[in-house]
Amino acid sequence: MEILTTGEMEQADRLAIAAGAPGFALMLHAGQAVADAATDLAGQGPILVAAGCGNNGGDGFVAATELAARGHDVSVILLCGRDSLKGDAALAAKGWKGRVLPCDLSALGSPALIIDALFGAGLNRPVTGDPQAMIEAINANGAPVLSVDLPSGINGTTGAIMGVAVRATETVTFFRKKPAHLLLPGRIHCGRVRVADIGISDVVLDKIRPATFENIPDYWQGAFPVPRIDGHKYARGHAVIVSGDLTSTGAARLSARGALRAGAGLVSVLSPDDALGANTASLTAVMVRRMNGAAGFAEILTDRRLNACVIGPGAGVGEETRALVLTALAAKPALVLDADALTSFADLPARLFEAIKETGNTDIILTPHEGEFRRLFSEMSNKHPLRSKLERVRAAAGRSGAIVLLKGPDTVVASPDGRATIAANAPPWLATAGSGDVLSGMIGGLLAQGVPAFDAACIGVWMHGEAGHEAGPGLIAEDLPEVLPAVLRRLYDRFGIDY
Numbered sequence: 001m002e003i004l005t006t007g008e009m010e011q012a013d014r015l016a017i018a019a020g021a022p023g024f025a026l027m028l029h030a031g032q033a034v035a036d037a038a039t040d041l042a043g044q045g046p047i048l049v050a051a052g053c054g055n056n057g058g059d060g061f062v063a064a065t066e067l068a069a070r071g072h073d074v075s076v077i078l079l080c081g082r083d084s085l086k087g088d089a090a091l092a093a094k095g096w097k098g099r100v101l102p103c104d105l106s107a108l109g110s111p112a113l114i115i116d117a118l119f120g121a122g123l124n125r126p127v128t129g130d131p132q133a134m135i136e137a138i139n140a141n142g143a144p145v146l147s148v149d150l151p152s153g154i155n156g157t158t159g160a161i162m163g164v165a166v167r168a169t170e171t172v173t174f175f176r177k178k179p180a181h182l183l184l185p186g187r188i189h190c191g192r193v194r195v196a197d198i199g200i201s202d203v204v205l206d207k208i209r210p211a212t213f214e215n216i217p218d219y220w221q222g223a224f225p226v227p228r229i230d231g232h233k234y235a236r237g238h239a240v241i242v243s244g245d246l247t248s249t250g251a252a253r254l255s256a257r258g259a260l261r262a263g264a265g266l267v268s269v270l271s272p273d274d275a276l277g278a279n280t281a282s283l284t285a286v287m288v289r290r291m292n293g294a295a296g297f298a299e300i301l302t303d304r305r306l307n308a309c310v311i312g313p314g315a316g317v318g319e320e321t322r323a324l325v326l327t328a329l330a331a332k333p334a335l336v337l338d339a340d341a342l343t344s345f346a347d348l349p350a351r352l353f354e355a356i357k358e359t360g361n362t363d364i365i366l367t368p369h370e371g372e373f374r375r376l377f378s379e380m381s382n383k384h385p386l387r388s389k390l391e392r393v394r395a396a397a398g399r400s401g402a403i404v405l406l407k408g409p410d411t412v413v414a415s416p417d418g419r420a421t422i423a424a425n426a427p428p429w430l431a432t433a434g435s436g437d438v439l440s441g442m443i444g445g446l447l448a449q450g451v452p453a454f455d456a457a458c459i460g461v462w463m464h465g466e467a468g469h470e471a472g473p474g475l476i477a478e479d480l481p482e483v484l485p486a487v488l489r490r491l492y493d494r495f496g497i498d499y
């Protein structure tokens with residue numbers, strides 16, 4: 001499903017209006033959708049609408065009018081004088097026949113529900129003064145809160161808090177989600193998110209051509225790998241995972257297990273001499289091969305059946321790992337660079353990016369967490385409040401020439417071609433040692449099966465999040481590969497694939 005920035009959403013409104021849907025009709029649909037959600041949340045209790053001076057407030061007036069008509073006890077507080085309302089918002093306020101309370105915090109009372117219609121897409125500066133006090137009072141009130149379009153104070157495009165923001169129980173947005181419904185901290189402020197149809201036709205998307213999508217199965221169903229009836233294990237690819245030395249071999253084994261469970265036909269751990277004993281003693285279905293440094297690695301990669309490679313988990317930071325990465329880039333298998341493979345280039349990221357661009361290989365994925373991301377992309381600071389995670393990862397993909405996957409509760413995957421996805425399905429207990437190692441392996445396993453890199457990254461992230469839910473609280477990294485069959489079965493069911 002497409003995700004629209006607030007600018008793209010304005011364009012959608014304009015295109016719908018140009019195609020014959022009056023702007024006020026869109027507002028009437030929006031207000032109705034808010035009223036429907038409010039009825040579910042408030043039961044029979046009194047409802048307070050906190051309205052701002054723009055069209056977000058207009059939606060609030062429509063909802064108030066509709067809820068009163070349905071028999072609810074509704075009051076409205078307005079941030080500004082009624083006379084200063086303009087356009088559709090003024091029209092919506094005309095329809096409201098009840099009282100409008102001035103912006104007095106004591107007027108909030110003890111409602112069964114507060115409808116937050118202060119600011120939506122039009123928020124354009126930090127919130128201070130009366131609106132700030134109102135938002136703080138809404139948060140302190142204790143009543144459930146239904147936010148219209150966005151929790152007031154949240155920047156719709158970046159998900160950032162503009163000084164202070166409402167913490168909603170539920171948010172009703174219109175036509176399509178905005179980045180703030182998925183990116184933190186916005187997502188936390190939204191509560192549940194409902195997307196309402198307000199009469200905008202999907203045809204407008206042909207003009208807008210959005211490049212950001214929610215990472216859900218509908219988005220990548222066409223790329224999801226299914227073993228062929230007449231296939232064999234080599235038809236499902238052979239992934240190789242580079243092991244660290246004797247002091248750190250577990251990460252590569254976790255990764256290898258993830259690759260195998262994600263469906264690679266064969267998986268081999270490439271092991272330095274000193275770690276051969278440790279690796280062979282702890283692996284069964286995953287194979288082990290001796291690898292003597294970068295020269296030995298290059299020799300192994302001449303076998304073109306080894307079509308996907310993961311370097312980084314437990315690899316160690318330094319020249320040896322850099323040499324392995326450059327060797328893999330030259331050999332051109334589909335490649336996941338994770339953890340130490342990224343940190344090894346902290347002092348010379350340009351060298352890595354040049355090597356990536358020189359290969360012409362488009363199947364390269366970098367999978368940093370925030371710390372690793374900062375080491376490689378120091379110029380893409382996360383300090384700027386208006387620069388979102390989405391924008392940072394897109395810029396990093398452009399800079400590096402690789403697909404960049406920035407991990408976290410709102411994992412973003414971006415391609416140098418501009419496409420990006422945001423995932424919102426990862427539970428917090430996924431943040432546990434080794435979890436990222438399994439993720440890089442899963443993506444390697446998908447690459448081995450021939451899935452294009454951007455899709456492989458998106459599918460891997462989504463399945464990893466689902467595996468987190470499947471294993472539940474208490475999860476450790478070893479559990480993740482073991483619950484993948486359950487995740488895959490549900491995907492098969494969802495896609496209608498026989499098994």
Ligand SMILES: NC(=O)C1=CN([C@@H]2O[C@H](COP(=O)(O)OP(=O)(O)OC[C@H]3O[C@@H](n4cnc5c(N)ncnc54)[C@H](OP(=O)(O)O)[C@@H]3O)[C@@H](O)[C@H]2O)[C@@H](O)CC1
Binds near residue numbers: 010028119
């Ligand atoms: N046809 C459509 O387009 C549809 C739109 N719809 C609805 O309209 C909403 C967007 O409406 P909007 O553009 O009027 O802006 P909105 O969010 O109400 O903000 C109001 C004004 O507040 C001001 N302001 C900004 N920041 C501020 C701050 N920090 N502190 C104080 N004031 C601040 C700023 O005005 P300024 O002060 O800059 O002149 C801004 O213009 C959208 O979210 C959806 O709910 C739906 O009805 C469907 C159809």
Ligand SMILES: Nc1ncnc2c1ncn2[C@@H]1O[C@H](COP(=O)(O)OP(=O)(O)O)[C@@H](O)[C@H]1O
Binds near residue numbers: 339409430432434435
């Ligand atoms: N708060 C969170 N909610 C959900 N998932 C998270 C959260 N924090 C981290 N994760 C996920 O946990 C995994 C941790 O990976 P990483 O930091 O590389 O750990 P490791 O290096 O120990 O394997 C990533 O997939 C990341 O997206």
Ligand SMILES: [K+]
Binds near residue numbers: 117149152
């Ligand atoms: K709002």
